[in-house]
Amino acid sequence: MDTLIFGGLLATLVxxxxxxxxxxxxxxxxxxxxATALLLSHHITSSLKLGLSY
Numbered sequence: 001m002d003t004l005i006f007g008g009l010l011a012t013l014v015x016x017x018x019x020x021x022x023x024x025x026x027x028x029x030x031x032x033x034x035a036t037a038l039l040l041s042h043h044i045t046s047s048l049k050l051g052l053s054y
Contacts, residue, residue: 008032012029
């Protein structure tokens with residue numbers, strides 16, 4: 001999932017570099033921001049299961 005977020009950031013950077021329309025760049029940025037927030041929410045609410053078993 002983290003790879004998808006970094007891919008989205010890269011796609012947004014490429015859109016900026018290619019001077020795409022402002023709507024496309026902002027739309028991509030908001031999609032990546034929402035995906036990041038959802039991933040963070042998932043990681044915070046899931047249990048880490050850090051129990052040690054030898």
